Amino acid sequence: MTHRAAPEHTHPDKVPLITALDALGDPVRLQLVRELAVSREWTRSCGSFDVPVRKAALSHHFSVLRAAGLVEQRDDGPKRVNRLRREEFDERFPGLLALVLRGD
Amino acid sequence: MTHRAAPEHTHPDKVPLITALDALGDPVRLQLVRELAVSREWTRSCGSFDVPVRKAALSHHFSVLRAAGLVEQRDDGPKRVNRLRREEFDERFPGLLALVLRGD
Numbered sequence: 001m002t003h004r005a006a007p008e009h010t011h012p013d014k015v016p017l018i019t020a021l022d023a024l025g026d027p028v029r030l031q032l033v034r035e036l037a038v039s040r041e042w043t044r045s046c047g048s049f050d051v052p053v054r055k056a057a058l059s060h061h062f063s064v065l066r067a068a069g070l071v072e073q074r075d076d077g078p079k080r081v082n083r084l085r086r087e088e089f090d091e092r093f094p095g096l097l098a099l100v101l102r103g104d
Numbered sequence: 105m106t107h108r109a110a111p112e113h114t115h116p117d118k119v120p121l122i123t124a125l126d127a128l129g130d131p132v133r134l135q136l137v138r139e140l141a142v143s144r145e146w147t148r149s150c151g152s153f154d155v156p157v158r159k160a161a162l163s164h165h166f167s168v169l170r171a172a173g174l175v176e177q178r179d180d181g182p183k184r185v186n187r188l189r190r191e192e193f194d195e196r197f198p199g200l201l202a203l204v205l206r207g208d
Contacts, residue, residue: 017208018134025126095199104121 012069012092020093023068029061037101041083116173116196124197127172132157133165141205145187
């Protein structure tokens with residue numbers, strides 16, 4: 001999948017709490033975050049996640065995660081690769097990612 | 105406002121993380137929780153909160169908060185009064201309420 005424009009990002013420092021909670025309160029996005037948390041940075045392309053949604057919906061979910069300061073993306077040749085913004089998100093919302101990553 | 109049936113509750117122990125996050129990821133519900141947190145238990149009736157929604161929507165928001173283990177309600181004469189389930193929610197999701205109550 002080739003992307004024309006570079007993705008827009010929001011730094012966690014600029015993210016309201018409600019945006020973060022809303023981003024994480026969705027099963028697909030929770031799964032994306034959890035898979036990213038156990039993957040090396042910049043190794044996961046958008047299509048590599050085990051979530052039951054089509055490309056347009058997936059693209060929307062990644063856009064929500066970027067806007068919530070949770071995910072950073074960059075284009076690597078034809079692929080868009082991802083990393084979890086763990087440290088900076090943790091600093092903004094201490095304990096929230098830990099809660100999400102401990103499972104249920 | 106008189107209620108026919110007693111409200112149904114879910115104990116925080118039975119609440120999935122995603123249900124809690126989704127319940128809190130809404131501006132009206134966040135406001136309800138924050139106002140409850142600074143009120144004495146069982147002193148706030150459903151109509152006493154400073155939120156810009158009508159009765160039917162408010163009733164839905166309280167139902168979401170009960171299902172997320174965040175709020176307990178009981179009928180006190182003609183009023184339905186509320187308390188935040190602070191201790192038991194905290195035990196289930198440590199740190200989450202603190203994050204919500206610290207403001208933005």
